[in-house]
């Protein structure tokens with residue numbers, strides 16, 4: 001293996017983006033963090049800074065400080081940015097959800113928000129996760145603020161409005177648990193096909209890939225590779241770009257020595273990446289965080305974990321080398 005080459009250099013050769021979700025505070029305060037990010041990755045997703053509740057926390061207030069900082073960093077280091085996420089019920093602030101607005105008002109609020117935000121970043125983002133997480137594991141619809149109010153109709157509006165505000169940005173629908181062929185991905189596939197047929201500008205599908213090697217609880221089990229490939233392929237055949245948008249591989253609940261557990265994790269990263277690379281329109285793999293130090297998994301599960309490519313002390317893990325290995329072949 002060419003140890004001198006960074007992950008991003010190897011990815012660039014294959015015309016692939018390797019990204020990480022980024023926390024604005026760490027980027028501002030932690031020099032090691034920003035150095036490694038720029039050195040190893042050529043794509044960034046703001047983990048939280050571009051969510052509705054951060055960008056527009058009050059009706060009369062917009063706050064672009066953190067998001068602009070991340071975009072500026074990406075531009076200085078020639079990295080692409082995935083905007084995350086425009087319309088997500090969980091990212092919507094209380095002033096909207098509890099505001100007792102009429103349907104007409106809410107349509108106006110959503111339109112204004114998309115126009116202002118997508119317009120603000122116009123020309124600076126590679127892609128936007130326009131729509132995030134609307135289908136449950138069993139294929140039924142999520143209880144989602146926007147879906148409950150408008151029904152499926154709003155899906156075409158939001159993509160259309162985003163496209164009007166930035167015609168160059170690639171517009172994505174981003175989902176969890178739709179990696180394999182299963183009930184959920186069947187529903188997602190049918191939905192995307194339907195809105196594409198209606199001429200809605202949707203350019204990509206984001207498969208989040210929050211997976212774990214132990215007992216599945218807050219994350220999904222590792223997808224079967226053949227099923228993953230077939231699923232990616234059917235979305236690719238619709239002409240959509242495929243991104244793995246939020247990958248982490250949790251190891252809590254697994255057995256063996258730490259060396260064995262990290263080796264198994266590395267194998268999983270490699271298997272998934274290698275499989276994705278066989279799909280024509282696969283273009284990006286983004287991990288949900290840069291280092292285990294700031295991962296959302298231990299925080300949310302309340303249990304120690306190490307799901308990313310770089311450990312708490314900023315040492316490259318076997319998973320990092322495993323991805324490089326895939327890129328070198």
Ligand code: G3I
Nearest residue numbers: 047048051084085090091132133176208210246288295296
């Ligand atoms: O920054 C505040 C801090 O000031 C405050 O003291 C603290 C107390 O709760 O909260 C901090 O904000 C938290 C933020 O993460 C930063 O840690 C929010 O409460 C918390 O809700 C937020 O969680 C994020 C979550 O999305 C909800 O937006 C996670 O970081 C983020 O990793 C997670 O990411 C989601 C994707 O957007 C969509 N797919 C699933 C993925 C994982 O859940």
